[in-house]
Amino acid sequence: MTLNLETKATFPVFTGRSGENDIKWREWDFTLRAYLAAREMDVKVYLPTKDEDVPPMKIAVPQMDGNNQPVVNQQGQPILIEQESSNAKNLRWLFGFLALQTADKAKRLIQEAYQKHGENGAWAYLELRKRFIPDRIVCKHELLQRFFSWKMIKDDLDDALGDFSYLVSRLHEVGSTVPDETMIAVMLSALPERFDIFKATMAHESASRAYRGEALTWPQFEEALRNAMLRSAHDALRPCLWP
Secondary structure, rough: OOOOOOOOOHHOOOOOOOOHHHHHHHHHHHHHHHHHOOOOOHHHHHHOOOOOOOOOEEEEOOOOOOOOOOEEOOOOOOOOOEEEEHHHHHHHHHHHHHHHHHHHHHHHHHHHHHHHHHHOOHHHHHHHHHHOOOOHHHHHHHHHHHHHHHHHHHHOOHHHHHHHHHHHHHHOOOOOOOHHHHHHHHHHHOOOHHHHHHHHHHHHHHHHHHHHHOOOOOOHHHHHHHHHHHHHHHHHHHHHOOO
């Protein structure tokens, strides 16, 4: 059975009600990222962070004549015209998708974003993120992510997993609960490029489990990551073992 992520039945609706805490947002946001990955859309482009620029809806391109040659002005410079970029259609599509998958407070915010920014879905996502993730919560999880990314630079994933788990346990001790979904999302975002296939696989796995009403647990994710590490090490040795 092919997982269809285009219907409300397989994707949660985010309302932004007071009863929906940070965990609810992160579940919704993580599923959205998995959805974009499934449609082969660049998450980094279409879901920018708070501090990143939102991609423009239009770009300047040379005006072409009937012979498909650039039209120039008196100074010999090409005349530029605004034209929709290849991203524009996807940004409009993303905006419509956000409008369908939100309700109540969140939907009203999307409507406000439309009035302010037009059909740029990236702006709509930023408005949701700014409203529903308090800075203190964002900073807490970004601290974990920065630390883990630093461990990744050292290229010792096994050591990084141990240190990451220790940091999370310390947060639990002081009453700051980090759910499995958040730990997994932070971990995925910090992995180096050679784990891109693994990250895509985990995104699909998480979406599939959500469809079945299940959730990927931290122990399951950790085991899958360790297996991926072993496969990566084995592949690196293959030229030496089988010349």
